[in-house]
Amino acid sequence: MDEAPDNQSQIFFAAWVTVETEAGDEKEYRIVGPDEIDASKGYISIDSPLARQLLGKTLDDEVVIEVAGQKKVYFVLAIRYS
Template structure:
């Protein structure tokens, strides 16, 4: 399951990636493909083959971003969220062993390249939703059921 939610900062980052791919990277790779094709035999031309492959990757990513940005819903901070875990919250948790973690509950498209972000669809996020500081959350994991205590909740006011 993939929720179609995103923070405003996440949306802007995806939009920036789309603009970069479409307006800067794709025209440059297209020029390289055209130049390499003009050299003759394409079957043994590494520049042509590599850049043609890169062009397909760019086009695939552009299609994905266009579709995603069209369907996704931006969720902004609201004062009513204060004190409870909702989408966009930074959450500090601790277990009985004293292990501590801090992460932000965000949309699926925002979790890549960030170890401190978790998807709203993750079991941990689902267990924490609507909980307050000092509440306990039971999380089902492949290793078994574990209990985490919420120690802090913060929101970015974007």
């Protein structure tokens, strides 16, 4: 993506998203295409459960996903496009 979306307060493809876990850990992810996945860079596929739930969310939104039978809760702390 060469240009940021008009509404940069929402999460879309190519966004960098900082989330906080219930344990208080902060993590930053970038939503990318399936061919660009790179865990060492924090790149997650748009098809992943977390990315699918993050799309369209805004600051302070809560996202809940289920991984291996466990509920994981994330809070959106920051959204950026660069």
